[in-house]
Amino acid sequence: MVRLDNQKGNAMPLALVSKPGTPEPVLDEVSLPELGRGDLRVRVTAASVDPVDTLFAGGPARTIFGLTGTVGLGWSFTGVVTATGAGVTGFSVGDRIAATHTGVTAPVRAHAEETVVAAKAAAPLPAGLDPVAAATLPINALTATQLLDRLGPAEDRSLLVTGAAGSVGGYAVALAANAGWSVTGLARESDRAFVLRAGAGDLITRLPERSFDAVVDGAVLHGKVLGAIRDNGAFAGVTSATPATPERGIEVSVVSVQPNTAQLADVLALAASGVLEPRVAGKVPLTEAATAYRKVAGGGQRGRWLLLP
Secondary structure, rough: OOEEEOOOOOOOOEEEOOOOOOOOEEEOOOOOOOOOOEOOOEEEEEEEOOHHHHHHOOHHHHHHHOOOEEOOOOOOOEEEEEEOOOOOOOOOOEEEEEEEEEOOOOOOOOEEEEEEEHHHEEEOOOOOOOHHHHHHOHHHHHHHHHHHHHHOOOOOOOEEOOOOHHHHHHHHHHHHHHHHOEEEEEEHHHHHHHHHHOOOEEEEEEOOOOOOOEEEEEOOOOOOOHHEEEEEEEEEEEEEOOOOOOOOOOEEEEEOOOOOOOHHHHHHHHHHOOOOOEEEEEEEEHHHHHHHHHHHHHHHOEEEEEEEO
């Protein structure tokens, strides 16, 4: 469960943090860092809880990244700009934005009432896009975009997306179909309607042998999925403790998502136009974040749980 520390009113913003020796996120009053050059201060509208958040809150990611002190939690959010740092262009106080917060050592991140983020990690929210549901997009749709980028142009190639009903995989299906790939999704039969609606030409529930030119590995299967790729094909997946290694001329790319304003603006525009479908599994207040963290840690969610400050 989330523990609430230092309840002294609300003079300082509340934020979820990870503390040494504490296996659950802690809701605490925090001091926002000073605005640096190129920074935005943002009042958070909604923030998504992603599987990586549970790894930071529970400890494994703290060890991997060598984190020893208290650090903020949350990678993906929407909000309203409340102040701009020196050198910021393209953003003004009052603008609605979406952003990624990838600074794993920052004292305050996305799971907060207010936060500070680099302007280069943000993009304006298009008119007509729900500012709450849009919080599902930044980290997940950016990851899908950057995975696809590693595979090169579609050029009549076939693509398998694993975890095609998940948040990264679902966006990858839609982005790939929009870019001209011949897309097949690997998912449960019960997810067929969504996967086909996202843009896949077919859904499969088992891996075939050497059938696709490329794979986007939303399910983090890595080596287990290489058998489905033809010789000299391509694989793109996120970081894993057991990463795939090249075989049969298959090019293996492992992606750690990077902030990118232009790419984020593109996926927000695609969502506003209906190409991408933001999916919300549930919404809870920031003070009830334990519910969302527990759901995400248990797996099997369709869409993202959102925290509402």
